Amino acid sequence: MSFAVKSNITWVGKQDWELREFHGAEYSTHKGSSYNSYLVREEKVALIDTVWSPYAQEFVDNLEKEIDLHKIDYIIANHAEIDHSGALPALLARIPDTPIYCTENGVKSLKGHFHKDWNFKVVKTGDTLDLGNGKQFVFVEAPMLHWPDSMMTYLAGDAVLFSNDAFGQHYASEQMFNDLVDQEELRAECLKYYANILTPFSARVTAKIHEVLSFKLPLEMICTSHGIIWRDNPAQIVEQYLAWADDYQENQITLIYDTMWNGTRQMAEAITKGIRSADPSVEVKMFNLAISDKNDVLTQVFKSKGILVGSPTVNNGMLPQVAALLEEMRGLRFRGKHAASFGSHGWSGGAVDRIGQRLEEAGFKVSGGIEAVWKPTDGALDECLAFGRRIAQQWRGEHAPVQAGENAPASAFARSPARPAANPVAAATATPNVVAADGGSMRCRTCGWVYDPAKGESGQGVHAGTPWSAVPETFLCPECLLGKSEFEPLHPHRDGAADASRGDGLQPAPVVIIGGGSATYQLVRAFRAQDQDTPVLVITADAGADYPKPQLVHGFSRKLGPSDLVQRSPEELAREFNVTIKTHTRVDSIDAEAKTISFGGEIQPYRDLVLALGATPWIPPLEGNAVDRVITLNNLSDYETYLHQLSRGTRVLVIGAGLTGTEVALDLAEGGQQVWLTDVAPRTLAKVLPEFVSQELEARLVQKGCRLHLGQNIVSIDSSAGGVTVRLSDGETFEVDTVLVAAGVRPRVELAKAAGLQVNRGIQVDPQLQSSSAHIYALGDCAEIEGRVLPFMHPLSLAAQALAKTLAGERTGLRLPAMPTMVKTPAMPIQVGGVTVADGLQWTVEADETGLTGKAVNDEGEFVGYVVTGKHLGNGMALLQQLPALL
Numbered sequence: 011m012s013f014a015v016k017s018n019i020t021w022v023g024k025q026d027w028e029l030r031e032f033h034g035a036e037y038s039t040h041k042g043s044s045y046n047s048y049l050v051r052e053e054k055v056a057l058i059d060t061v062w063s064p065y066a067q068e069f070v071d072n073l074e075k076e077i078d079l080h081k082i083d084y085i086i087a088n089h090a091e092i093d094h095s096g097a098l099p100a101l102l103a104r105i106p107d108t109p110i111y112c113t114e115n116g117v118k119s120l121k122g123h124f125h126k127d128w129n130f131k132v133v134k135t136g137d138t139l140d141l142g143n144g145k146q147f148v149f150v151e152a153p154m155l156h157w158p159d160s161m162m163t164y165l166a167g168d169a170v171l172f173s174n175d176a177f178g179q180h181y182a183s184e185q186m187f188n189d190l191v192d193q194e195e196l197r198a199e200c201l202k203y204y205a206n207i208l209t210p211f212s213a214r215v216t217a218k219i220h221e222v223l224s225f226k227l228p229l230e231m232i233c234t235s236h237g238i239i240w241r242d243n244p245a246q247i248v249e250q251y252l253a254w255a256d257d258y259q260e261n262q263i264t265l266i267y268d269t270m271w272n273g274t275r276q277m278a279e280a281i282t283k284g285i286r287s288a289d290p291s292v293e294v295k296m297f298n299l300a301i302s303d304k305n306d307v308l309t310q311v312f313k314s315k316g317i318l319v320g321s322p323t324v325n326n327g328m329l330p331q332v333a334a335l336l337e338e339m340r341g342l343r344f345r346g347k348h349a350a351s352f353g354s355h356g357w358s359g360g361a362v363d364r365i366g367q368r369l370e371e372a373g374f375k376v377s378g379g380i381e382a383v384w385k386p387t388d389g390a391l392d393e394c395l396a397f398g399r400r401i402a403q404q405w406r407g408e409h410a411p412v413q414a415g416e417n418a419p420a421s422a423f424a425r426s427p428a429r430p431a432a433n434p435v436a437a438a439t440a441t442p443n444v445v446a447a448d449g450g451s452m453r454c455r456t457c458g459w460v461y462d463p464a465k466g467e468s469g470q471g472v473h474a475g476t477p478w479s480a481v482p483e484t485f486l487c488p489e490c491l492l493g494k495s496e497f498e499p500l501h502p503h504r505d506g507a508a509d510a511s512r513g514d515g516l517q518p519a520p521v522v523i524i525g526g527g528s529a530t531y532q533l534v535r536a537f538r539a540q541d542q543d544t545p546v547l548v549i550t551a552d553a554g555a556d557y558p559k560p561q562l563v564h565g566f567s568r569k570l571g572p573s574d575l576v577q578r579s580p581e582e583l584a585r586e587f588n589v590t591i592k593t594h595t596r597v598d599s600i601d602a603e604a605k606t607i608s609f610g611g612e613i614q615p616y617r618d619l620v621l622a623l624g625a626t627p628w629i630p631p632l633e634g635n636a637v638d639r640v641i642t643l644n645n646l647s648d649y650e651t652y653l654h655q656l657s658r659g660t661r662v663l664v665i666g667a668g669l670t671g672t673e674v675a676l677d678l679a680e681g682g683q684q685v686w687l688t689d690v691a692p693r694t695l696a697k698v699l700p701e702f703v704s705q706e707l708e709a710r711l712v713q714k715g716c717r718l719h720l721g722q723n724i725v726s727i728d729s730s731a732g733g734v735t736v737r738l739s740d741g742e743t744f745e746v747d748t749v750l751v752a753a754g755v756r757p758r759v760e761l762a763k764a765a766g767l768q769v770n771r772g773i774q775v776d777p778q779l780q781s782s783s784a785h786i787y788a789l790g791d792c793a794e795i796e797g798r799v800l801p802f803m804h805p806l807s808l809a810a811q812a813l814a815k816t817l818a819g820e821r822t823g824l825r826l827p828a829m830p831t832m833v834k835t836p837a838m839p840i841q842v843g844g845v846t847v848a849d850g851l852q853w854t855v856e857a858d859e860t861g862l863t864g865k866a867v868n869d870e871g872e873f874v875g876y877v878v879t880g881k882h883l884g885n886g887m888a889l890l891q892q893l894p895a896l897l
């Protein structure tokens with residue numbers, strides 16, 4: 011079988027309908043798989059990848075029907091694993107001198123597999139290979155996605171990305187294009203593939219996607235190496251990967267257990283009942299491991315916000331299937347998920363403790379465990395139910411400590427639960443200061459292998475005595491093949507702030523970052539990718555947890571508590587990035603000349619200072635005696651107040667119909683609140699959307715039950731018997747329980763201003779993010795870059811990357827491509843780019859029942875902006891490419 015992907019690209023791979031196990035018996039393939047190989051024919055002819063070795067001869071025979079083998083000029087080996095390279099020996103037996111383009115690690119792996127000295131041509135990211143007819147390949151290395159040798163190949167001129175294993179699935183289909191197959195099946199297989207194979211590499215997935223996006227290459231098609239080809243809106247799978255890589259979770263709790271005589275199963279059922287009674291909205295799934303497909307179970311773990319793992323005690327330990335799953339979960343390194351353990355035993359117990367320890371080692375936030383003796387009594391099952399209820403509450407964000415056995419009959423529980431509840435937010439508050447690390451031996455987080463500088467690593471040519479900082483970036487853990495970024499210091503120690511910060515000649519002065527939001531943690535992550543050794547001190551006035559800020563406006567309808575949003579506690583961040591974090595600490599002043607800051611009477615020297623101070627919500631002047639009752643939604647502690655306020659009544663006024671106000675109004679309506687939305691502007695998102703899209707959005711808002719009062723001033727907000735009475739300039743008066751202001755934010759500039767830095771709307775910085783003072787930088791919502799304040803995630807992420815390089819010694823200017831703005835209203839997703847609100851714009855609009863695509867030209871007929879909605883979102887990427895860069 012072969013078929014035309016495009017006029018110049020032919021699929022010449024192998025459909026493996028009957029495959030049911032892959033990687034030995036490690037991965038179940040209920041729907042078979044395909045090994046995709048592609049023939050690209052221009053003036054030159056290239057073959058991209060081959061197929062698994064059992065099909066080598068069949069592949070070569072079929073290929074020969076397609077083309078005279080001697081006409082193949084180049085072979086591209088994106089990945090050396092034998093399901094893609096397995097036919098190389100048979101092929102090269104026929105055309106032995108044909109050059110094979112692959113990465114340096116690709117040569118090693120291919121030689122390691124086939125022991126042949128073929129005509130290898132080593133390529134690196136950015137290298138090109140000309141195919142004639144104006145077409146060329148651009149190579150992009152993708153180490154550890156998912157092997158050291160992995161790379162992708164981009165066909166410029168056709169905008170086709172040959173992504174190898176990324177974006178693929180084990181899914182045999184006659185249709186072979188994403189728009190032709192069953193969408194549910196496709197999503198399920200993509201999810202399973204990501205969850206079971208790519209989860210450990212999520213940080214790399216995100217970094218690689220951002221790197222590729224920064225090239226601003228158009229993308230028309232993604233040709234994967236397993237499963238279907240993405241030709242309809244290929245950006246959808248890229249966006250989906252970004253979401254999955256971002257510590258993905260749904261409102262789901264999964265119970266996984268094994269049992270011999272059903273005692274543990276009964277416990278699982280009672281816990282489930284308790285969870286459901288406390289939180290009917292949460293999806294609960296249960297799996298008996300002995301009769302479930304392990305990969306399907308792991309996919310459900312990937313989707314869950316928390317899991318409970320149960321086993322009876324057998325010979326003082328747990329049943330082997332449970333142990334095996336825990337070992338596999340350790341390797342997969344799920345992040346930001348809760349866990350607890352349970353199980354029945356006869357005399358000694360042991361399994362529940364052990365499971366708890368294994369879960370902790372695997373990176374779960376463990377909330378204790380519960381045990382029963384022999385066949386659980388009714389009382390013991392009641393306790394399991396209560397345990398489930400408390401788990402549901404805690405994982406929902408209500409911080410009831412989970413203590414099993416509180417009222418347990420003595421016979422039901424041999425012992426009290428093994429561990430106290432672990433609540434990251436509470437932990438951060440209770441331990442306000444620091445977790446730092448030394449710069450000696452480094453341990454691989456995945457397998458525990460330790461790099462000792464005194465010994466080096468002769469296998470990779472790293473001599474004894476080489477400090478970690480001098481170990482090359484290409485270094486891989488000899489045990490598990492993960493890269494340098496996966497290593498952490500072997501001996502983290504507490505209170506390193508003092509050690510790291512003296513600046514007295516014993517330790518270098520650190521890079522100091524003030525602020526504890528997304529800007530800080532993006533910078534820390536990017537900086538550590540460049541420099542593992544320079545001490546970094548983060549000082550933040552709040553609790554310092556890392557959470558996805560955009561989720562604040564979507565959390566209510568999903569019933570997410572503040573702790574559900576927390577991805578990493580400050581302790582976890584400190585450990586992960588080898589930095590010192592001082593929480594609940596407000597910086598009083600900066601002395602730019604002395605290169606110091608002061609807080610609480612302490613003086614702290616810095617090598618470089620980064621101001622990542624964020625922005626403060628702007629509250630318009632309001633009249634009335636309830637003005638101090640208005641709330642805002644700008645950080646995690648605001649979110650806690652917001653949820654608390656919403657629990658007191660169901661009527662909410664949202665002031666401000668911009669991006670945040672509109673998204674939050676829809677989320678509130680979705681969550682069952684009565685919502686009023688006001689703005690002085692006569693329409694929603696007046697600064698972003700053309701009028702015809704605002705109108706459609708308003709229709710959706712009304713459809714969802716929101717009451718719109720646009721073009722109105724708030725005359726007064728006064729306390730009343732039942733809540734707060736709001737009076738508008740159109741004479742309308744109504745009563746609500748909550749008033750939320752979402753009227754925009756103002757960069758925090760006071761500290762910088764007091765230090766004499768140049769300040770306008772934000773802290774003024776140049777393209778290197780440097781302020782008017784040397785060694786002081788500003789990043790994120792507080793910065794004004796060449797006159798622009800850009801409080802969005804995409805520019806922030808690019809700015810963090812550029813600044814990380816500058817701080818690591820490679821002075822790098824920020825380049826901002828044209829960037830889209832997403833209005834994430836599930837009822838009507840909208841994307842806009844370029845100039846969309848200005849005098850004299852002429853719009854051309856194509857609309858159907860699924861959405862619209864609008865293109866704007868200015869007076870001179872130049873294309874300057876676009877808007878896409880609903881199912882037309884897929885058109886956005888191509889339009890964006892046509893817009894000029896911002897910076």
Ligand SMILES: Cc1cc2nc3c(=O)[nH]c(=O)nc-3n(C[C@H](O)[C@H](O)[C@H](O)COP(=O)(O)O)c2cc1C
Pocket residue numbers: 268269270271272273274275321322323324325326327354355356357358359360383384385
């Ligand atoms: C082979 C075997 C070994 C066992 N080892 C232990 C043990 O080391 N400690 C213990 O407390 N109970 C031990 N038990 C008892 C079980 O934990 C007990 O029967 C439990 O209630 C079984 O739970 P289940 O109904 O979920 O299978 C063992 C049972 C069997 C069959």
